[in-house]
Amino acid sequence: MSKELTWLEQIPKPIGYYLVGFADGEGSFNVSLRQRDDHTMGWQVVLTFNVSQKERRVLAYFKRYLGCGRLQERPDGICYFVVSNPRSVIERVIPFFERYRFLGERKQINFSIFKEIAELVIANQHLNPEGLEKIVGLREKLNEGRGRKRKYNASDYYKSLKENPQRLYARPRPRQKRPEDIVRSSGRPEANTNESS
Secondary structure, X not given: OOHHHHHHHXXXXXXXXXXXXXXXXXXXXXXXXXXXXXXXXXXXXXXXXXXXXXXXXXXXXXXXXXXXXXXXXXXOOOEEEXXXXXXXXXXXHHHHHHHOOOOOHHHHHHHHHHHHHHHHHHOOHXXXXXXXXXXXXXXXXXXXXXXXXXXXXXXXXXXXXXXXXXXXXXXXXXXXXXXXXXXXXXXXXXXXXXXXX
16 A cells, blocks of 8 residues: 555545445536636636535545545535545545445446546646547536536537637647746845746
8 A cells, every 4th residue: 555545544444434325325526617718728627526415514524534625515504525626636535435435336437437537637638639528528428317517518618619729739838937836935035036938
């Protein structure tokens, strides 16, 4: 067992099985598409695992034992545990549900699709046309059935390509350093904060 997964070994098995059972009924894996002009492909891919419940205490167990995510509450009293950080999804959520597997077939299928999309995102495949198209296609199979609500679907994505065909040939932009990204030693003024290209 690698050092990165020692946290998983420390989860008491009864708690792990309780949480996976709870997530089987009340949890969901989602992949949102957001149209963004400042993104290489014009679309941002957002991975989210969430669990909803009126009892906040149960959701606090998810936060405690997964070691990530946040708790939110709606005005009607429904609480949510939400993980949307891609690194937390890959390093915490996915290993947890690989260890403690779903009994429900539909949830296990959705988890497998979500995991495949997450791996593509972590590998930066959402930043090229082929990878993003694969993600969009997989996303169409995620959470199939009644009640699925989405702001954007595959047809919106393909329509945007027709409207902006140069996106097909987009290359990932290098991340630009911003002043808040530069680490400076405290107490000393910086002579020159401009970085050479």
